[in-house]
Amino acid sequence: MLDVINPTTGKVARQFPLANQKxxxxxxxKAAQAYPEWRxxxxxxxxxxxxxxxxxxxEQSKKHSALMTxxxxxxxxxxxGEVEKSAGGCEHYADKAEDYLAPQEIPSDAKKSWVQFQPLGTVLGILPWNSPYWLATRVFAPALMAGNTVILKHDSHVPGCAExxxxxxxxxxxxxxxxxxxxxxxSHAEAMIRDPRISAVSFTGSxxxxxxxxxIAASEIKPAVLELGGSDPAIVLAGADLDKxxxxxxxxxxxxxxxxxxxxKRLLIEESVYPEFVEKMTQRLAALRVGDPTQADTEIGPIARDGLRQELHKQVEDSVKRxxxxxxxxxxxxxxxxxxPVTLLTDVPLDAAAFTEETFGPIAALRAVKDVDEAFSIANATVYGLxxxxxxxxxxxxxxxxxxxAGQVAVNGIVKSDPRLPSGGIKRSGYGKELxxxxxxxxxxxxQIWQGE
Incomplete structure (x- = not known):
């Protein structure tokens, strides 16, 4: 049995049986059997x-949100908000899938030639814990509307959400x-990927x-989409609306x-506005409310697991030491x-963990840069590109x-995933696109279809 720990209390919330090979x-x-009729x-x-x-x-949003909490x-x-976003993702692909997959006529030496889009079979989605509904929707909504069936292997820490x-x-x-x-x-993931009834894999995680x-997927000649880690830079130049x-x-x-x-995760601020930015950010972060995530006024809840908290703290300690x-x-x-706690690090050295590693927790890491060229030099000096x-x-x-x-860029706005726009990274942040x-x-x-006389 799997013990599911409530990160707010540290106590076991429920026990859940893990699926065996049978x-x-x-x-x-069942997925293979359902595929022909669904297609x-x-x-x-x-x-x-x-x-x-x-x-x-x-209709059941309170139940679903309570499970995540x-x-x-x-x-x-x-x-x-995540439940609503997931519902919206379903509706987006219900509305747009036929247009997205409309046959494309391409002139050639044929009387008529075109490309049409056919489903593959069963898609396996391997998912993390941090957005269990939205990340699942990013896999199942497009895959199902294309005519595939889907099996989701959620992270074992969110079984209630998956169920x-x-x-x-x-x-x-x-x-x-x-x-x-x-x-x-x-231990069962590799066998599932290799199973001939799985036609493609979508993975979100480390x-x-x-x-x-x-x-594993490449060894079986199966397509895979990977959405992996990130150490996303944000550049703030003089002349920007600092309050916004x-x-x-x-x-x-x-x-x-x-x-x-x-x-x-890495905030690079032009040095002429750096002191003002730090002051404003300090005031903004001091106002964030940390506490019980079941309360409507809470803005910051707990880290998902204590092991993750310990790893995060080591990154903070390393950064301060450096x-x-x-x-x-x-x-x-x-x-x-x-x-x-909400943590603000300033004057972060380039070799500190807060800049060289992905930090998964409530930490803002700031550094001054002399100009736009230095900003981009530091921004791109990472193995990630999300x-x-x-x-x-x-x-x-x-x-x-x-x-x-990077795979996506926001100008004077927040980097987010939107069902209308492709999302995905480069370098060690993965390949392929979702949405x-x-x-x-x-x-x-x-x-491809080639039609003669």
Whole structure:
């Protein structure tokens, strides 16, 4: 049995049985059996099912949000927002999938030639714990609307969330076997990827885990989409709206208690406005409310697990040892739960852990830069390439955006995932895209048709 620990209390919230090979076999067989009929449905028919799922998620939003809060500590207001975003993702692909996958006529030496998009089979989604509903939606909404069936292997720390997602599909009347979840440990993941009934893999998680998944999928000649770690830079130049930049970057960095892949993790501030920015950021962070995530006024809940908190604290200690100044926070509090205080590090050296590693927690790391060239030199000096942002005059920012080595860039705004736009990284942040028209085409066969006389 798996003990699920509530990170707010440190106590066991529930026990959950892990799936064995016999259960996994049944789910694989069921997905394969459901595929032909699901594929044969029209886009309109599949879309109607996804809209019913969206309605079910909204109707039961308090149940779903409470599970996130209990299992991984997400503040209830954020959790409710995630459920709504997931429902919206279902509706987006219900509305747009047919357009995204419309056949494309391409002139050639044929009388007529075109590309049409066909489903692959069953897609396996391997997911983390930090956004258990939205990250699942990013896999199942496009994959299902393309005509595939889906099996989700959630992180074993959020089994209640995983089970509730499957139940939402059952409650919505989606045919059996179209969407299933498996709660198991990593020992079964490789066998699932290698199983011939799995046609493609989508993985969200650590760079190390992604490397292992990529190697296994490649050895089986199966496509994979990887959304991995990040150490996203945010550049703030003189002339930017500092009040707006501080407010948005604080939100970006501390959402989900800082446990977000696309959070702004390295803040690079032009030296002429650095003192003012630090002062404003200090005031903004001091106002954040840390506490019980079940309360509506809580903005920062606990870290998902104590082991993650300990690792985060080591990164803070390393950064201070190397010369960073700890303006606030930086100490593990007494009491139950895996809380970590809002922490602000300034003058962070380039070799400090806060700049060289991905920090997954409520830590803002700031450094002054002399000009835009130094800012981009530091911004791109990382093995990661997920997201980035720049704060400056709008036209200038749009021109400078291409200098980032990152999969997505926000100009005077927050880096976020949007069902209308492709999301994904480069370098050790992964490959392939999720969401938008690009994301749904990761799960299809782009079939070329040549027609003669």
């Amino acid at each position: 259960i996994i076999e049944k789910k694989l067989a 044969a449905l029209s886009f309109a028919e599949r879309g109607e099912y996804l809209r019913k799922v969206a309605n079910t998620l909204r 209990e299992e991984m500590g997400k503040p209830v207001v954020e959790a409710l 509730a997602i499957e139940q939402a599909f059952i409650d919505a009347g989606v045919p059996s076997g179209v969407l299933q979840v498996v709660i198991t440990d990593h 760079t190390r885990g992604g490397s292992q998944v990529a190697a 930049a501080v407010d948005v970057l604080a939100t970006s960095r501390f959402i989900c208690a800082g446990q977000s892949c696309i959070a702004a 010369g960073a100044k700890c303006i606030m926070g930086g100490k593990i509090p007494e009491g139950p739960g895996s809380f970590y 997201g980035a942002s720049i704060w400056t005059e709008t036209n200038k920012g749009a021109k400078l955006a291409a200098r980032f080595e 938008g028209p690009h994301g749904i085409r990761e799960f299809v066969n782009s079939q």
